[in-house]
Amino acid sequence: MGAHHQGVTTTDSPPRGAWAAPVLAGLVLALSAVAPFVRFGDGVPSVGGADVVAAALSVAAWAPFVAALAWLGRRAPGRGAWLGGAVLLLVAPPLHTLLFAALMGIVAGGVPPAMRPGGPVFLVFTLLGALQFLVVLAVAEARRAARAAAGLALEHAWMEAELTKARLDALRAQLEPHFLFNTLNSVAVLAPTDPAGAQAMVRRLSELLRAVLADDAMTVPLRRELELLEAYVDIQRVRFGDRLRVTAEVDADALECRVPTLVLQPLVENAIRHAVERREGGGHVRVRGRVDRGRVLLDVTDDGPDAADEPPPAGGFGVGLRNTASRLGALYGAAHALRLTRPEQGGCAVRLELPAR
Amino acid sequence: MSGAALDVLVVDDEPLARAGVRALLAEQPEVGAVREARDGEAAVAAIRERRPDLVFLDVQMPRLDGFGVVEAVGAGAMPPVVFVTAYDAHAVRAFEVHAVDYLLKPVDPARFRDAFVRAARAAAGGGAAALRAATGS
Structure with a gap:
């Protein structure tokens, strides 16, 4: 392991390149949030001001679910986090779409029929939401694995230090x-x-x-x-x-x-x-x-x-x-x-x- | 620093180590007579009888070690003492018995000069005046 000799320093600061996964995932989420609102009038893609607001609401509606995932990660590390993540993956997308529809209703003054549960737009958003949530899960898992690796490196460094101390004690005795x-x-x-x-x-x-x-x-x-x-x-x-x-x-x-x-x-x-x-x-x-x-x-x-x-x-x-x-x-x-x-x-x-x- | 030349006692169980301190003392113009003691008992006797102005005292010696010497003579009757030791495990204890300084072997000549000057000031002042002198002024 490359982090072997830096085990002690890698724990406080995340390993190098740890920013890449969250940033890329954020980009994917932002694009996928905006994508459904892109219009193709005259064959030229365009996004109106109201569409950007809708996309922002869609992203904001994820906040409680990401918070729930983070809470799960802290409360139940390891296998528990996996189970909770799987349950969230089933439950969060339709709930997110419901929340999004409700927010749109407040902003636009009423929920369009296509966005009501069972409507075609509702289904599309739920499917899209599931994909977006998968990305979030993947990032969370990558961060968890990185932390675990850093902990392992620290343990290695600690054991090596103990071994060195034992050798030094033997040296002193001789x-x-x-x-x-x-x-x-x-x-x-x-x-x-x-x-x-x-x-x-x-x-x-x-x-x-x-x-x-x-x-x-x-x-x-x-x-x-x-x-x-x-x-x-x-x-x-x-x-x-x-x-x-x-x-x-x-x-x-x-x-x-x-x-x-x-x-x-x-x-x-x-x-x-x-x-x-x-x-x-x-x-x-x-x-x-x-x-x-x-x-x-x-x-x-x-x-x-x-x-x-x-x-x-x-x-x-x-x-x-x-x-x-x-x-x-x-x-x-x-x-x-x-x-x-x-x-x-x-x-x-x-x-x-x-x-x- | 003026006045009479200083009587110095060098205590160490190793002839070579005593020779080392003696060679460093030869560089100090304030030094008069230098005597040696090869163990703790001899050191206690020499301090009581000869009343040297200052003492360079090895810590680790068989039977009576450097701290034992200070204890046997009594802190009140003890001339200013500089401990000289091979291994840094006694520094705190050395200052608890009011050693003027604490040198590690092999001794750096500049560091030795510092310790010697402090000890000489302590010898000139005596008691609390020595402490003030040793800490600057």
Whole structure:
């Protein structure tokens, strides 16, 4: 549909060319109203002043019936309007002719016998009236259809907007705005003093953005996910200095399993926050992956402070892990598990279990 | 703007972000000493002990964030503060705690200059006079 992208704007103003049908129909009605009064004296068509008055009365006599049709359209849209229109088509023409004859009687001081019900002129006017009313019905139907199409276009645009919002939410869950803008800030700071470093950072960020914005961005093979994790860790290393150490040990059979894109990033970020940021000496984040009985098991552990040193975050998860949990819920439902534990030997451990696909 | 050079405290958990604000401060002739704090707790301690003339404060930091710092020091004892944040989700809250200004990273140098001048006026005037100075005149 052409109106797809303008759905929102087309509803208030009628679609382009909507004036054509009513104007053409008006022309047909005006001509057909005047036609019966044209005289052919001496083979030359002519219309007298009284004839124009009669034609105008004929048109004016339609007013109550058009009003009735409009009222029907508002009161009973859809099938009801069709039924009402059909009834009006049967009833309106003879009633119109009666009204017209009555108006002529008032203006001319009496109704000529030929225009009385059953007379030949009465029949001709009724038939003509039926044709004229058909034209009005056709215009009304065309306008109704145009409005319905505009409504449909609006609905399409609305659904598309919802879909875009859902994708944006997914994007935010994968690549947090704070991370994005802090990284851009780092690039801006590096640019004058360390252009090569700034360029490297832009390349790494581009890699992450490309992965997140790809058409099939929902999941990637774990092999690819580890590459993306490396890009992320490279960026964090520049941002937070060299204190950050991240290593990955993943079994070969786990490498081809599909996992949600950038699912490791919030887990590692959580570990970095916990183990690295708050310690002068830095810390070590370890990622392990294996397949066990049809399940992919991913462990992210750090060597941060002992559990006794600090209570776990309220509610178990921080904001990052909560977003991850809801994203996993949407993708896998009950088929996944995400657990945060504080091992005896200290640090923090997150285990993610997914179906191996 | 005359008188003694201004003591400025820069608070951010990222070394690079601190370096960025420091580089922008180097462009301001009114600046004297610049100190850094790498988290909220260090910021609270530095504000209490060193009493800087103004503070550039990151919003999002682990444990104690920028708002937590203002709360811990107390609005009355807090020097004029300019919040610096990566993502625009806290502006309203920043002005509720009477921040002089609110900057988004990456920071535009001209915008930084505006914020700095306002903060410096607030530091020179103090209290209600600072508010009047910050809003023009």
